[in-house]
Amino acid sequence: MASYIGSATPRVDGRAKVTGEAKYAGEFNVPGLVHGYVVESTIPKGRIVRIDPSGALEVDGVIDVLTHRNRPQMADKDDAYKDEVATEKGSPYRPLYDDIVLFSGQPLALVLAEDWETARVAASLVKVEYQKAPHVTDLHTERANAFAIDKPEKPRGDAEKAFASAAVRHEAEYFIPTEHHNPMELFASTAIWDDGQLTVYDKTQGVQNVQQYLCGVFKMKPDAVRVMSPYMGGGFGSGLRPQYQVVLAVLAARALKRPVRVMLSRAQMYALGHRPATIERLALGAKSDGTLDAMTHEAIAVTSQFEEFARNDTGWGNLLYRSPNAKFEHKLVKLDVPTSCDMRAPGAATGVYALECAMDELAVALKTDPVQLRLQCYSDRDQGADIPYTSKQLRECYREGAAAFGWDKRKAEPRSMREGSDLVGWGMASGVWEALQMATTVRIVLTANGHAEVATAASDIGTGTYTIMAQVAADMLGLPIDNINVKLGDSTLPQCPLEGGSWIASSVCNAIANTARAVRGDLLKLAIGMKDSPLAGAGVDDVALIDGKIVSRRDATRAVSIASAMQSGTADRITREEANKVAEDKSHARNVHSAIFAEVKVDEQLGVIRVTRVVNAVAAGRILNPKTAHSQVMGGVVWGIGMALHEETLFDHRFGRVMNANIAEYHVPVNADVHDIKVIFVDEPDEMVNPLGIKGLGEIGIVGVAAAIANAVYHATGKRVRDLPITLDKVIQFN
Amino acid sequence: MTPFQYSRANDVADAIKQIATDPSAKFIAGGTNLIDLIKYDVEGPSRLIDISHLPLRSVEPTSAGGVLIGAMVPNTDLAYHPLIEGRYPLLSRAILSGASQQLRNMASTGGNLLQRTRCFYYYDTATPCNKREPGSGCSAIDGVNRINAILGTSEACIATHPSDMCVALAALEATVHVTGPAGARIIAFADFHRLPGNTPQRDTNLEPDEIITAIELPPKGFSANYSYLKIRDRLSYAFALVSVAAALELDGDTIKEARLALGGVAHKPWRSTAAEAALLGQRTDATAFAKAADWLLHGAKGYGHNNFKIGLARRAIMRTLDQAARGTPQSNSDKKIR
CATH class of the missing domain: 3.30.365.10 (Aldehyde oxidase/xanthine dehydrogenase, molybdopterin binding domain)
Incomplete structure (x- = not known):
């Protein structure tokens, strides 16, 4: 059997996607589903003086209008709102929490109706009165207020002095404007409340991150909250942090004791996180022989007024070019906008x-x-x-x-x-x-008929995670790829990090390899226990699983079929759950x-x-x-x-x-x-x-x-x- | 978004009758713009009168030697119609440089004339806009106005008309056939769209109770020497920063007749009789083209972000005239400017 790893295997979820069989967060229909539509702030800064939902409530089919005044209880401490990728400093945004307006497009009310169109019509009838406050949204006019933050890149030598005496110098500023992710799939959440148990279908790059976040915000026990995201129509970083619609959907489901879906419009998605507008200053000094002697990289990036989001813009030169003198500085400017967030290659795309x-x-x-x-x-x-x-x-x-x-x-x-x-x-x-590589656990269930389920709480954001997981498992278990069933996007599955940072393939696949090794060990034990076993005396690394058989690596004629090994035992399945080994070794750069x-x-x-x-x-x-x-x-x-x-x-x-x-x-x-x-x-x-x-x-x-x-x-x-x-x-x- | 009634018009008379009974009703054909505007709460018609089934779908030669195009002919069908491709390729190219295939499949000929501006402020109900809300002010004049007008503007409005098709129709001197309670009338294309003046809420001289039934093309199609050049911020599916329709009738390299219209620069397709007159009897060279450009852009004024449009338009006019004169019209296939 040829190896699947390294081969141009078609996507195992391709058919489901093109036929519409693959369901996304906004497509899970349940009886009695309530539809929510968001009313957003039209001003960037100030307070809500009054929200009048009466116009909306008069519309036939409208059930309720949730605002900061009548919403169910939410946690009151910042820690509860800090998800895995929340910024270290600051207070995470709390949707519908109080009367403070922090950015234009902020959700101020959620109109709940029997159908989506009704909710949308009614949303336009909610009247909001504001007390406006002076705002700032322009990085260029505010750059004088930039403040430096701690970043790991330390200076070397004296970059300024070396630059001043360099034979050839180049110094300039570069600018990257605010950019938005614009994934094809709109952000959506379907929350199902069932007698204290909460099930949420969410568009997210991390089901366990959302699950933990919801437990914090709503003070719920982990086993009472299940978050699922089997497919995602593009994330690019916008789905790393829980977005506000998931909070609104859960708030409404708890308030109404009914299933609720909240889907954002394209326009509303421009009030989510974004790639921060960034000014980058570079000063490079070279000797006349064309080698670098001085490298200064300074970035001034946008963050919100309430959180300090920063990524590594300036350190990349350290990885690419030799320079005895170097200096790096990262500054932030606080503007009245939503907190910036990760967008494909955050820091590197810009820096x-x-x-x-x-x-x-x-x-x-x-x-x-x-x-x-x-x-x-x-x-x-x-x-x-x-x-x-x-x-x-x-x-x-x-x-x-x-x-x-x-x-x-x-x-x-x-x-x-x-x-x-x-x-x-x-x-x-x-x-x-x-x-x-991040710590990841994978569960493999191998059944006697030679089929295996491979599961971890990863997200496939469209990159092909389902497919590479199936490829690696098929190779490691010696089974045809059609016999592998990959399960992911469910918070109840074994622990897996967010899909981001380019770490999922290495994390998940190495975890599959470790788990498959454990399965192989169990199979070998069964095979050795058989009468006149040809594998007697072999250790787990002396054998491989190939073509449905446990085969000696030294002598391929010595083999036992997986099926017969399984039959020789009493169990009809082997279940193993193992993690990858995340290197502690800091001796090499990766x-x-x-x-x-x-x-x-x-x-x-x-x-x-x-x-x-x-x-x-x-x-x-x-x-x-x-x-x-x-x-x-x-x-x-x-x-x-x-x-x-x-x-x-x-x-x-x-x-x-x-x-x-x-x-x-x-x-x-x-x-x-x-x-x-x-x-x-x-x-x-x-x-x-x-x-x-x-x-x-x-x-x-x-x-x-x-x-x-x-x-x-x-x-x-x-x-x-x-x-x-x-x-x-x-x-x-x-x- | 507000709820609305829906009804279907069976024929033109029925359509006129229906709209007369409900002044806040709107006709809907392809809906490629109106539906967006309803979603953005810019439009809130009480009723949509569906005219997409009206028997106005033919493209036929007229006894005068021109072509009559039914108002309900989809943009795609019109662009690929043999009469249009053969005799009025300028119109065909202009249509195909607009929107996307899917939108062109839905959009009607009549509706194309009636599409509203793409000015950002017109679509954002949180900002003042005289076109959307007369008297509230123009946010674009001192705002994000890269896509806005440089010609024929007023203090009340610097919006542009976004159509490509209309630029070609203006150059070809089409006429617009309309019918209303008072009967049918024909409007010259130049008189169909308006400049903003103090009434930017009105884009056209079509009365609210009138309906477009057809567009008529005169016999002259300039099929030998024409070009439609559209300059935009990406190579497809973007509105024009500047577009130029040029049509020439040549005798050797001497210009016998010239038509020139600009898109993306004004509240209507922009023409100037002086610019076209300046080309008559001239050789097809850069000197003549530059003179025509000067006339056509006479009085052009930038508002900050869109200052570049004046110089860009000048160069685009010269290039388009050159393409037309050489008989190498701009192609939409590889987007390379010839």
């Missing part, structure tokens, strides 16, 4: 964008090829911790990516490559992310890397930009499934195109409101914007990072893509645009 544009500018100043500069500064050690990597095939990414792209044919001079009325630009950048090469064509007169080619060469350890892995990285590249050219949440700071809160006016790339994308997986065996050598692919696909495109736009036009998105009016001075 590496700025770093890699700065490196490109330094290459120009040094008159060096951008790839050459990166090789000159290449670091074989994590500069911050001064440790080597478990593996780092970034040189090979540069080499294979450049070869596939045809980088050697690049003319260095900007505006030197043309095609008809288009200026052609070639740019490149590096990408980096972490290879993490990272994934990439090199991105992009071609743009820019109409010289009109400034219209097309990204005609992208090559993304990724070194991320073992690739479990080239098909889903390819999709994952390709999706990252597409998002990188959007980040570079399209995405921007537009605020009117006078009103403190998002003006393009819909996907017609908040632009993401459409098919016409996506041309030729080539994904290369560079071979990177790594037995040190974890037993299966898996590094994870969730984030790396987007990291560096916007920089490669921005650098290509510079190469095409000679115009350096440092604030995203790069629109045509920034490329060309029209008036």
Whole structure:
């Protein structure tokens, strides 16, 4: 039997998804379901003076209107609202808690009706009177109020002095606007209250996180709350923290003692977390030989008034480039907006964008090829911790990516490559992310008929977790993949972390391997107990499970079928639950890397930009499934195109409101914007990072893509645009 | 969103009769804009009178040598109709550069004329907007106005008309056939849409009790030398920052007749007789094109974020005229500007 690991296995949940059999949080129908519709704040800051629900209550079919005044009881301490990814400092937002308005779009009331349309109509009849307070939503005008926070990246040497005396210097600020996740599936929760037992179908990247959160907020016992999320139509980080609709659904279910569904509208989703608008300042100083001597990276990012959200924007240079002198600083600015949150490659998508544009500018100043500069500064050690990597095939990414792209044919001079009325630009950048593993437990139930159920409380947010779990289990148990049934997205299943940070594949698959080993041990015991067992004397690691048999690794003719071993015992099933081993070893850095090469064509007169080619060469350890892995990285590249050219949440700071809160006016790339994308997986065996050598692919696909495109736009036009998105009016001075 | 009644009109007379009895009713055809507006609480009609079944779905040659297009012909059917593709390719290209395939399948010809602006403030009921709520003020003038107008604006409104199809119809000098309680009348395309002035709530000169029954194209289709160029922030499914419809009749490289209209820059498709007159008798070169652009953009004014539109429009006009003159119209397939 061929190995499933490493093969382009089709998604095991593909059929269910395309036929509609796969159900999402807003699709679980139960008798007597009540529908909730949210009334949001139209002002960004102030107090509610009065909420008049009478208009809504008069509508036929309306059951109730919940506000902070009449809601059921909720916890009154911040700790109860702190989920796994809550910020360390601050008070988490409490939906419908009191009369304070903290951001525009904040839920102020929940209209409950027998059907969704009625709830929606009635919601427009709820009258709210405010006492407004002065607000701030503009990072640029508030940057003077930025305050520094503690981050792990420590300074080395004297970056300022080294910069001042550097032979070649580059210093600039880069800007990334607020961006929203815009997953296809709207946030929704269906809460079913049954005599003290609560079942919630929620759109979330972590069912156990939501379960614990709800237990805290509603002071419930863990065994009274079950949270399920079997499928998710995209999360990208927006579903890491419990979103407010789950609280509202549970509040209403408790108030009415009826099942309640709350689904947000697209516009309402612009009042959830977002990628924070960030100003990044880079100061790079090089010696005349083209090696870095000074690196300063400072980030100023947005957070809310009530929580301090920050990710690592500035430390990535430590992983990529040698520099004896380095300084990093992360600052926050508090604005009257919802707390920012994780969005694909949080910190790296923004920080590496700025770093890699700065490196490109330094290459120009040094008159060096951008790839050459990166090789000159290449670091074989994590500069911050001064440790080597478990593996780092970034040189090979540069080499294979450049070869596939045809980088050697690049003319260095900007505006030197043309095609008809288009200026052609070639740019490149590096990408980096972490290879993490988190504690995870997997349960395997092997039945006598050679079928196995593999279960953990993971979420599959669309990345292919169901599929890779089935692949790994099939290989480890020696069964055909059709005999594997994967269960996830249920808080009652064995413990599993949030689906985020690119750690699920390594965590879950290594846990499957450990559990399968335990199952193999049980099977071996049964086999050895058989009369004249050919496996007598063998230990668990002397045998493998292959093609439905327990086979000696030394002599393949010595084997016992799993079925006969099971029959020889008294049990009709073997159940095992084991965890992965999360490395305590801090002697090596664990990272994934990439090199991105992009071609743009820019109409010289009109400034219209097309990204005609992208090559993304990724070194991320073992690739479990080239098909889903390819999709994952390709999706990252597409998002990188959007980040570079399209995405921007537009605020009117006078009103403190998002003006393009819909996907017609908040632009993401459409098919016409996506041309030729080539994904290369560079071979990177790594037995040190974890037993299966898996590094994870969730984030790396987007990291560096916007920089490669921005650098290509510079190469095409000679115009350096440092604030995203790069629109045509920034490329060309029209008036 | 408010509850509404639904009724179906059986014929044009029935439609007119129904709307006369209920001034706060609205006709609905494809609903590609009206449904959104209802969801956003911008529109709250008491009744939707469904006119999508009216027998106005034919595209036929007229005795005058033109083409009569029924108001209910879906945008997709119109764009791919052989008469249109063959004789009025400018119209076909303009339609296909708008919206998405799915929206074009639903949207009707008459409805396309009546779509409302995409100005952000018009859709956000938490902000003042004179078009939505006369007298409340214009938030766009000092606000997020990258997509707003540079021509024909007023202190009350700087919204644009978002249609691509209408830009081509303006250039082709189509006429709009309408019927109301007082009978049928024909409105020249240039007179159909209005400038905002002090009444930005009114987009068109169609009376509330009238219905569009057809669009008539005159014989001249400029099928040899035309182009529709749409410049936008992504390469498809985005409204125009600036779009240009250019149609030329040439004698060698001398211009015998010229039509030029802009989209995305004003409350209506923007034409200037002076700009077109300036091209007559001229050679198809950059000097003539630049002069025409100057005329067409005469009086253009930016409001901050949209200042670039003036220069962009100038270059887009010149490029589109060049494409038309060379007989290499802009294609929608690869989005490369020719």
